[in-house]
Amino acid sequence: MEMLIISGLSGAGKSRVAAALEDLDFYCVDNMPAALMPKFAELCAATRGRYERVALVSDIRSRDGFDQLFAALDELRTMGFDYKILYVDATVETIVKRYKETRRRHPLDSETSGLDSETSGLESAVRREIKMLERVRERADYVIDTTGLTLGKLQRTLFRMFGAGEEERLRVTVMSFGFKYGIPIEADLVFDVRFLPNPFYVPELTNRTGLESDVYNYVMDSERSREFLKKLEDMVDFLLPNYEEEGKMTLTVCVGCTGGRHRSVAVTEALARHLREQGRETECVHRDIAKS
Numbered sequence: 001m002e003m004l005i006i007s008g009l010s011g012a013g014k015s016r017v018a019a020a021l022e023d024l025d026f027y028c029v030d031n032m033p034a035a036l037m038p039k040f041a042e043l044c045a046a047t048r049g050r051y052e053r054v055a056l057v058s059d060i061r062s063r064d065g066f067d068q069l070f071a072a073l074d075e076l077r078t079m080g081f082d083y084k085i086l087y088v089d090a091t092v093e094t095i096v097k098r099y100k101e102t103r104r105r106h107p108l109d110s111e112t113s114g115l116d117s118e119t120s121g122l123e124s125a126v127r128r129e130i131k132m133l134e135r136v137r138e139r140a141d142y143v144i145d146t147t148g149l150t151l152g153k154l155q156r157t158l159f160r161m162f163g164a165g166e167e168e169r170l171r172v173t174v175m176s177f178g179f180k181y182g183i184p185i186e187a188d189l190v191f192d193v194r195f196l197p198n199p200f201y202v203p204e205l206t207n208r209t210g211l212e213s214d215v216y217n218y219v220m221d222s223e224r225s226r227e228f229l230k231k232l233e234d235m236v237d238f239l240l241p242n243y244e245e246e247g248k249m250t251l252t253v254c255v256g257c258t259g260g261r262h263r264s265v266a267v268t269e270a271l272a273r274h275l276r277e278q279g280r281e282t283e284c285v286h287r288d289i290a291k292s
Contacts, residue, residue, distance in 0.1 A: 152247025178260025210265025260288030
């Protein structure tokens with residue numbers, strides 16, 4: 001079992017780190033009391049592989065004291081559990097700014113409120129926490145400074161550290177739909193193909209779908225359709241690397257016509273085939289194809 005202990009400064013981004021690690025198949029537990037770590041490890045090991053990657057967040061909120069954390073970590077080693085420590089850091093100025101923007105209270109703020117004006121307040125609380133966590137930072141196997149990191153850059157950093165050799169690639173879903181039934185709520189990009197030739201008005205094609213060659217060819221054999229598909233492929237090819245650069249892990253591209261059975265299905269099939277030919281992990285979904 002791969003075990004990761006996440007610690008660091010309040011406001012540095014531990015919750016975002018945990019959320020990103022969940023996308024890498026870690027089972028994450030926030031604010032884990034140090035005393036429970038050995039027992040939790042035993043329970044995970046007893047599932048015989050169900051929890052292969054575990055991340056536990058332990059920080060100042062637990063009020064355990066870090067001597068107890070180190071004792072728990074030593075016990076884990078004695079029990080035969082290996083672990084790594086990830087320390088999430090940021091500058092004092094960055095953390096103060098984040099707390100002011102979110103209007104949340106620092107866990108140590110109440111403990112510094114009674115001090116003199118030069119040392120009291122939020123900044124004093126952050127500096128006191130830095131001092132308390134010095135030993136944890138010294139023992140850390142990994143340190144991530146989130147100062148100036150966008151969410152996308154943080155995700156890419158974690159993927160490089162813990163991606164288990166997997167290639168960092170955006171997963172794409174291409175979905176056809178009918179506008180008469182509403183735009184899919186999961187859509188990232190929406191394209192309207194109601195201007196393409198419509199098989200609905202051809203009697204022998206009305207009750208068939210874009211999955212059938214006669215309907216597909218009717219839609220795609222016009223010059224307008226071919227030109228549109230080429231422009232659509234070029235746009236998506238341009239967008240996907242940029243979404244990856246920002247750390248996006250999944251993208252849903254929705255193509256709509258009136259009923260979601262003919263034109264949108266044909267274009268969706270063509271776009272999905274193009275993306276697969278480019279080596280993209282692509283799922284093709286036809287939301288409204290069975291509706292009359």
